[in-house]
Amino acid sequence: WREKGAAVSTRQGTDASGQPVQRTIKKGVKDFNFGRTLGEGSYSTVLAATDRQNLKEYAIKVLDKRHIIKEKKVKYVNIERDTLNRLTDHPGIVRLYYTFQDERSLYFVLDLASGGELLGVLKKLGSFDIECTRFYAAQILDSIAYMHSKGVIHRDLKPENVLLDRDMHVKITDFGTAKILNTEVKPNGTSNASNGDTPGDPTDGFESDRAVSFVGTAEYVSPELLRDKNACKSSDLWAFGCILFQLIAGRPPFKAANEYLTFQKILGLEYSFPDGFPEVARDLVERLLVLEPANRLPVEHIRNHRFFEGSQWGKGLWRQKAPRLK
Ligand SMILES: Nc1ncnc2c1ncn2[C@@H]1O[C@H](COP(=O)(O)OP(=O)(O)OP(=O)(O)O)[C@@H](O)[C@H]1O
Numbered sequence: 001w002r003e004k005g006a007a008v009s010t011r012q013g014t015d016a017s018g019q020p021v022q023r024t025i026k027k028g029v030k031d032f033n034f035g036r037t038l039g040e041g042s043y044s045t046v047l048a049a050t051d052r053q054n055l056k057e058y059a060i061k062v063l064d065k066r067h068i069i070k071e072k073k074v075k076y077v078n079i080e081r082d083t084l085n086r087l088t089d090h091p092g093i094v095r096l097y098y099t100f101q102d103e104r105s106l107y108f109v110l111d112l113a114s115g116g117e118l119l120g121v122l123k124k125l126g127s128f129d130i131e132c133t134r135f136y137a138a139q140i141l142d143s144i145a146y147m148h149s150k151g152v153i154h155r156d157l158k159p160e161n162v163l164l165d166r167d168m169h170v171k172i173t174d175f176g177t178a179k180i181l182n183t184e185v186k187p188n189g190t191s192n193a194s195n196g197d198t199p200g201d202p203t204d205g206f207e208s209d210r211a212v213s214f215v216g217t218a219e220y221v222s223p224e225l226l227r228d229k230n231a232c233k234s235s236d237l238w239a240f241g242c243i244l245f246q247l248i249a250g251r252p253p254f255k256a257a258n259e260y261l262t263f264q265k266i267l268g269l270e271y272s273f274p275d276g277f278p279e280v281a282r283d284l285v286e287r288l289l290v291l292e293p294a295n296r297l298p299v300e301h302i303r304n305h306r307f308f309e310g311s312q313w314g315k316g317l318w319r320q321k322a323p324r325l326k
């Protein structure tokens with residue numbers, strides 16, 4: 001009688017004879033007081049909301065069913081839900097608490113990231129100093145490492161999708177275009193897309209006949225995605241390299257008058273560092289913005305790069321106060 005995989009809350013109760021009993025209750029719209037609009041997406045409205053029971057504040061993303069169906073976005077909504085349900089225990093990923101629906105809408109109950117988007121802060125300041133860059137780059141990298149460990153490739157990492165919570169710590173969002181890698185390993189040792197956007201080998205069955213192609217945001221798209229429409233984990237590291245460059249330079253490395261020209265620059269690795277770009281950061285960017293995905297620095301080597309000298313990792317990274325953005 002509950003939707004499959006639906007999130008529930010349990011409430012202590014007692015039955016007629018006074019015996020303690022656990023009742024599972026599906027959360028619904030009436031369990032929340034909805035507040036201000038936090039933002040609008042193409043298919044969604046995000047509202048601040050308070051749980052009437054525990055008074056906790058959330059961001060609730062509301063999607064109109066008719067619109068989702070008309071725009072053929074059902075797959076993306078379910079990928080976002082399935083992906084977020086896999087990424088439940090990392091401080092750098094927006095947490096999904098519940099999903100539910102009513103006759104008109106779908107609802108994602110998410111962590112409230114009240115600090116807005118990293119892009120907004122970056123635009124206001126122009127660029128970050130090396131200390132702030134190190135802190136935010138470390139939190140983003142730690143979050144990427146976690147999602148990769150869970151077999152998830154984000155595929156659209158960019159400063160707009162890096163939200164900030166009330167302590168100005170990172171909360172990565174927007175997993176509707178993520179790719180969930182099959183955990184089971186095929187006999188020939190490879191794993192492949194499980195959400196049908198990459199034509200896998202014929203033994204894949206349904207993936208290969210669903211030629212849905214997805215390309216992220218032009219400035220952060222990796223060369224392999226442009227060349228052979230295939231994203232891999234190191235595609236997220238390419239995007240990470242672009243974000244690292246942008247935090248310091250105040251602009252992304254590949255930006256042209258239109259998407260086509262931007263793609264040309266990416267494929268030709270045409271970018272240059274502004275004067276004064278710190279040498280240690282430049283060295284790391286140059287090891288990430290590499291055309292061949294296999295030659296990009298892997299996560300563990302990035303953590304040990306001189307640029308992150310002195311950075312804390314693990315719990316310490318998430319306990320420390322965010323540096324004042326100046
Ligand atoms: N958990 C959250 N906390 C606070 N604000 C959020 C949260 N999630 C999204 N927002 C804000 O709400 C707005 C809409 O976000 P949403 O993810 O619904 O659409 P989008 O991905 O930004 O747009 P599109 O769907 O066109 O890509 C964005 O500006 C985002 O900054």
Ligand SMILES: O=C(O)C[C@H](Cc1nc2cc(Cl)cc(Cl)c2[nH]1)c1ccc(Cl)cc1
Nearest residue numbers: 003006065074077081099100101106107108
């Ligand atoms: O309750 C669940 O978790 C499973 C459902 C699955 C689901 N039911 C849907 C109905 C419609 Cl009309 C559209 C989509 Cl994308 C739908 N996805 C669901 C509900 C809400 C949300 Cl946000 C996502 C998925």
